[in-house]
Amino acid sequence: MQNTSPFKPVRDQVTTIREDGSRRFLYPADAPGRFDRARRAAALALIAVYLLLPWVKVGGYPAVFLDVAHRRFHLLGLTLAAQDLWLLFFLISGLGFGLFFVTALLGRIWCGWACPQTVFLDHVFRRVERWIEGDAVKRQLLARAPWTPSKILRRAAKQAIYLLLAAAITHLFLAYFVSIPSVWAMMRDAPTKNWGAFVFIAAATGVIYFNFAWFREQLCIVICPYGRLQSALTDDHTLVIGYDWARGEPRGKPGSPGAGDCVACERCVSVCPTGIDIRQGLQLECIGCAACIDACDEVMARLGRKPGLVRYDSLAGLSGRPRRRIRPRMVVYGVLLVIGASVAGWSASGIRPAMLTATRMVGAPYYVDGGTVRNQFLVRLVNKRSEKVTLNLSVRGLPAAATVRGLEAPVEIAPMGEEVRPLIVQVPRAQSALAIVFEVVASDAAGSFRLSRAMEFLGPEAAPDSPNSHEPGPRSL
Amino acid sequence: MSADPNPHPTEPDVRPHVYDGIREFNNRLPNWWLFTLYATIVFWVGYWAYYEWFRVEPEGARSVELAMTRIDAAKLAATAAVNIDDKSLWAMSRNPVFVDAGRQTFEANCVACHLKSLRGKSESPTAIGPDLTDQIWIHGGDPTDLYRTVTQGVPAKGMPTWGPVLGPKRITEAVAYVLSHHKEGEPIVIDTSVSAPAK
């Protein structure tokens, strides 16, 4: 077995940072196996989803379109306006609790399988590198080789493809915010026409290129807050990738007496994209990519030994103690997650494309005018969509003898506009009461949605003998 | 050569402090990390020069002050654009642009009480608002009186305070629309019987 790791990882130091602070580049070896295949499939599916979200239309808008310019946020057919931004609280806290729950249960499953950093690095950029420069040994030799024309050519080709990929990712990212047609239009315009977008694209391309071409695992080790947070979220029963100490130790050549199953081939170290030795236990660098599992399983299979010397297991399971899935923290995180998700779902289901509010006009709560009692309201309508909407207004729940004025004509509201209408309600004195609860209702012409707001019609306590016309009556509570 | 900073080479170099039983290795920071520190220092020099030495742009409180002045000026311009005196209101009432805009505002907000014909109680006894086409006024019949009545309202009688709802521009237009039903210099009768507290 070829030993491709010129270093011995130690727990006291980060492998990828040398003692003088310089960077140690890694040349992780291929680790074909079942997890490798499954992860590639998951990554391709995720990339397809990332690519499709801005293209596929749900309810007339791209599936995900964060229209910053118009402050409209389209999520899978749900349109949120700036007025609905409070929902973001539940969305973010829901995501947070979701992450808590998944991490406590499955460890860094996100890092290894779904994080865009891993998805793009392992399944796009490293594939390109592998394709152009060959396997780990060849890549390492190329790195040490003098700058011959062939090396220059290969390196230039690799970096050029990286830049193209970074630009593609950035444009895709921009499409989440300004929609595909406008991205396309901007791309054909001169950069000076869309200076802001151009500078953003250029800078973001640079950052993404730098990240995938050079920075790589440093992001996971030093910058990613989730990577650091996880040690507070996991416990001995969380699913992690680990080495079965009892079974593997002491390490020794196959057949040597008293030796455990680990043959000290160091395959698990050479495939690790963060340069650690999983046999030293759970470490913060480990992104749970499962490459070391595939690598070790291959060795075990060749030796005719059972797979799983390195495996997905909990720390308890790896040390032979009973495994437990349900722990107090799972219940707590789970309950928080369910609360957050149901509140988010409930409030999102109440989101309408327009908003209706009604307030009492400034002045007296009611006016007694001859034989009638009059209340005056202001109905305010806000259109949250980027096309105009026509709303029909009506009231319900008032006595039949009531007269309602001001809502006769349908109200046309400009895209994202606001309209105010007075609502004057008169109820015959004989039928008025201290308070009549009624409803102001607005519905669009197609009847696709309905808005309503409960209001109170107020009147004098009891009909006095001589109605004092025009005078606002006193109201006792 | 300087002395070996780690006196026990077999032991890892550990910082002297201990917090909650946690000790810290004395490993060197990544060079790229130190580079970000140096880069912020370089940035700071440029920033300082930009704002403090050469004062290319005003900073902090000054820039807020400037922005506030700009906002105030814009607000003033908005009110100043609407000239509210009798003469200009009469002039607007003969200008179809103002009258048309005013009709839209009127029909959206005022017809509930004053009716589409503006004739209110004269057209239908059940209407709430008084007639705006006759020469009898309750709260003053000069254009500026109309403007004031609409803006401030007559809360005691139910005329809403439209100022904060419609703003000066739309109120001016609505007043122009009402005035378009009148002639400058026509006799005005003030109906004190209605404006008195008790009829």
Ligand code: SF4
């Ligand atoms: S230790 Fe194993 S699972 Fe963790 S990052 Fe390295 S190869 Fe991947």
Ligand code: SF4
């Ligand atoms: S754990 Fe497996 S892959 Fe790693 S050195 Fe031992 S036998 Fe080899």
